[in-house]
Amino acid sequence: MSLLKVEGMTHYFGGLRAVYNYNLEIEMGQIRGLIGPNGAGKTTIFNLITGMYRPTSGRIVFDGQDIVGLPPHRIAARGIGRTFQNMMLWRHMTVLEHVKLAHYSRIDYGLVGAFLGTPRRHRQEAEIEERSYELLRMMGVDRFAQKVITELPYGAQRRVEIARALATQPKLLLLDEPTAGMNPEEMIEMVDTIRRIHGVLGMAIFLIEHRMRVVMDLCETIQTLNFGEVIAEGTPDEIRNNPVVIEAYLGKEVVT
Amino acid sequence: MTTATPERSPVPDVSGRLTVTRALSLLGGVPFLGWLLGGLAAVLAEYLFGLPLALALGLRRIPVLFGFEVMLKAPRYIPGTLVYLVLVYLIPAALVALATARVTDTLAARLLRSPALSMVVHLALLYASIHLWCGLSDYRYLVGRLALIAVMLTLSLNVVNGYMGEFSCSHPGFMALGAYTASVLTVLFFVEDDVFGAPLLPPALGPFFFPLALVAGGLVAALGALAVAIPSFRARGDYLGVITLAFTFVVKSLFENLEIVGGPRGFMNQPNWAGLPTVFAWTVVCIAVINNFVRSTLGKALNAVRDGEIAAEAMTVDTRRTKIVAFLFAAFWAGVAGGLFAHVVSYINPATFGVQKLAEVLAMVYFGGLNSVIGSIAGGLGLTLFSEALRPLEVWKWVIIPVLLVFVMANRPTGLIAFREFDVMKLLGPRRGRKEGSQNVSAQG
Numbered sequence: 001m002s003l004l005k006v007e008g009m010t011h012y013f014g015g016l017r018a019v020y021n022y023n024l025e026i027e028m029g030q031i032r033g034l035i036g037p038n039g040a041g042k043t044t045i046f047n048l049i050t051g052m053y054r055p056t057s058g059r060i061v062f063d064g065q066d067i068v069g070l071p072p073h074r075i076a077a078r079g080i081g082r083t084f085q086n087m088m089l090w091r092h093m094t095v096l097e098h099v100k101l102a103h104y105s106r107i108d109y110g111l112v113g114a115f116l117g118t119p120r121r122h123r124q125e126a127e128i129e130e131r132s133y134e135l136l137r138m139m140g141v142d143r144f145a146q147k148v149i150t151e152l153p154y155g156a157q158r159r160v161e162i163a164r165a166l167a168t169q170p171k172l173l174l175l176d177e178p179t180a181g182m183n184p185e186e187m188i189e190m191v192d193t194i195r196r197i198h199g200v201l202g203m204a205i206f207l208i209e210h211r212m213r214v215v216m217d218l219c220e221t222i223q224t225l226n227f228g229e230v231i232a233e234g235t236p237d238e239i240r241n242n243p244v245v246i247e248a249y250l251g252k253e254v255v256t
Numbered sequence: 257m258t259t260a261t262p263e264r265s266p267v268p269d270v271s272g273r274l275t276v277t278r279a280l281s282l283l284g285g286v287p288f289l290g291w292l293l294g295g296l297a298a299v300l301a302e303y304l305f306g307l308p309l310a311l312a313l314g315l316r317r318i319p320v321l322f323g324f325e326v327m328l329k330a331p332r333y334i335p336g337t338l339v340y341l342v343l344v345y346l347i348p349a350a351l352v353a354l355a356t357a358r359v360t361d362t363l364a365a366r367l368l369r370s371p372a373l374s375m376v377v378h379l380a381l382l383y384a385s386i387h388l389w390c391g392l393s394d395y396r397y398l399v400g401r402l403a404l405i406a407v408m409l410t411l412s413l414n415v416v417n418g419y420m421g422e423f424s425c426s427h428p429g430f431m432a433l434g435a436y437t438a439s440v441l442t443v444l445f446f447v448e449d450d451v452f453g454a455p456l457l458p459p460a461l462g463p464f465f466f467p468l469a470l471v472a473g474g475l476v477a478a479l480g481a482l483a484v485a486i487p488s489f490r491a492r493g494d495y496l497g498v499i500t501l502a503f504t505f506v507v508k509s510l511f512e513n514l515e516i517v518g519g520p521r522g523f524m525n526q527p528n529w530a531g532l533p534t535v536f537a538w539t540v541v542c543i544a545v546i547n548n549f550v551r552s553t554l555g556k557a558l559n560a561v562r563d564g565e566i567a568a569e570a571m572t573v574d575t576r577r578t579k580i581v582a583f584l585f586a587a588f589w590a591g592v593a594g595g596l597f598a599h600v601v602s603y604i605n606p607a608t609f610g611v612q613k614l615a616e617v618l619a620m621v622y623f624g625g626l627n628s629v630i631g632s633i634a635g636g637l638g639l640t641l642f643s644e645a646l647r648p649l650e651v652w653k654w655v656i657i658p659v660l661l662v663f664v665m666a667n668r669p670t671g672l673i674a675f676r677e678f679d680v681m682k683l684l685g686p687r688r689g690r691k692e693g694s695q696n697v698s699a700q701g
Contacts, residue, residue, distance in 0.1 A: 050570060071576075072569035082570050090563035092627065092675060093556065101556050105572035111581065114552040115545045125553060168572050 009058030033215035036225030077105035081170030099132035102167035294353030324645030407636035412589035418626035421562025429507035432609035434473035434591025477591025485583035522605025530599035625671030629678035
């Protein structure tokens with residue numbers, strides 16, 4: 001049984017058809033890619049899977065359960081972690097607080113613990129803190145732990161954001177353009193990092209990318225989206241040589 | 257924007273540099289315990305020699321609020337008052353704090369091994385000072401309690417407006433719910449009253465039930481808060497602000513039209529059970545619980561709702577629950593504060609809980625600092641005392657305070673002490689351990 005199965009998902013924004021008859025199956029531990037020109041509906045698909053939007057029709061089954069209609073935090077707690085194209089970090093919070101807070105669904109000391117500072121709360125906060133430091137170390141940003149997020153350089157903020165997503169302990173991690181705005185060196189580092197966390201934690205990864213090198217390097221199979229519809233699906237090689245894809249999206253980039 | 261402005265260290269002129277640095281390092285070596293002792297010494301000095309000294313300096317009585325009330329009314333008393341302030345407050349406080357610095361520092365370090373004991377000792381000293389200071393005049397006794405209640409209100413409003421970043425205007429409404437509920441309960445059960453008749457329980461039991469009445473007031477306020485918490489799921493920012501403002505007006509007109517509690521004439525006969533110890537204790541509990549909450553990861557969820565609700569949801573944070581908890585929690589403490597307020601002044605009317613009150617509390621929150629427990633303590637105490645101190649200026653008070661607020665907002669848009677964690681154990685700890693080395697040597701010279 002696959003980890004995530006999306007069947008016939010369609011979504012309209014008013015009269016605008018953003019996603020049409022979208023199907024996806026991701027197995028445990030796979031890395032899959034989603035490419036397509038701007039406005040093709042890639043991020044909308046992420047928002048539909050994570051429950052930010054409710055699909056107009058279609059089924060989304062995650063880990064054996066239909067998750068359509070669940071609030072986003074429930075879906076996240078079931079094991080779908082995500083990052084955002086524009087990061088959406090919490091600008092007044094420290095790096096450590098970001099990662100700690102993403103453990104929210106695992107906190108069970110309750111309001112009594114929060115109000116009164118029970119021993120159980122202190123124990124649990126200490127555990128969460130330790131795990132958070134581990135994740136920050138894994139992403140190579142632990143030295144920033146006590147800094148407010150806005151004081152960090154851009155690349156480090158991206159890494160914190162991934163650490164935050166990992167803290168939700170995802171079985172499936174959705175990465176929305178993880179290398180956006182990075183220079184080629186940072187991009188290569190990011191690809192290595194993604195490969196490393198995949199190696200260590202073994203979760204499935206579904207990523208949106210604009211940069212061909214990243215998807216071609218990382219993904220087992222790639223879907224190409226145009227005007228909300230999948231126009232091609234296959235291995236990186238197949239996609240690279242598919243004339244429909246080249247016409248819709250790759251165009252010059254492949255020629256050069 | 258929270259670009260932390262760098263600490264501006266005072267730059268003394270070159271000649272005075274050494275002495276100023278030394279004095280500063282000396283003062284920096286005094287732990288909080290030392291300052292509490294110093295404060296106690298000052299208050300004790302006033303208690304023992306205040307009146308004779310004031311008379312000797314040509315004043316007619318002890319300067320009640322640090323002399324503002326006399327100095328602003330009659331400038332000829334300024335020199336005498338200033339001398340009084342230096343002799344009674346500054347010198348004893350500084351002398352005792354500095355002289356005992358080494359002892360108190362060691363003591364503070366030892367006490368820290370048992371945080372509970374350390375807390376009790378510090379609170380006892382703090383209370384003793386406040387008690388002595390307020391005990392010297394009825395006016396101080398009133399202002400002191402009102403200032404503490406203002407701290408509770410400010411802090412609880414900061415939970416919503418600062419920590420969660422919603423602009424809530426419903427605090428006077430919550431306060432009114434708490435004030436009326438607690439008042440009705442105490443009057444109904446323990447007071448002979450025209451409307452409610454003979455007390456249902458022996459009045460001697462009253463003070464023991466008073467906390468229950470306050471909690472009941474807090475709970476009713478929290479129940480009322482559902483009326484703003486549920487709309488907050490869908491409305492944000494200005495729109496939610498308008499809803500919360502409407503809530504305050506609804507509550508106000510509710511009480512204006514409830515004849516049983518006096519309608520617009522108000523409701524009185526509240527027993528005077530809200531003495532200084534009671535108000536102090538509730539304030540301490542309020543600060544402790546709120547500080548505990550906002551420093552926990554569950555409490556940090558409020559910040560995430562403020563800084564990015566969508567990301568919060570994606571990171572498993574239940575934002576609806578977070579909003580409900582924040583509104584109900586803040587309303588509870590506003591209700592308790594309202595109940596205390598009603599029993600401090602023994603008279604409430606609906607007009608007390610209107611826009612004027614709202615402006616006061618909002619000013620305290622934004623003046624003191626958003627997202628900061630210390631900021632709210634400073635804002636609540638500071639603005640209450642300051643506005644009392646400026647009373648002699650009459651109408652001009654309402655020019656000076658707003659101008660001051662505008663000035664603070666223009667220079668520090670998030671308030672004086674914003675976005676600061678209040679680490680109690682760090683505050684109560686010793687100073688020397690933290691900056692071992694050169695400063696320490698110079699302090700001993």
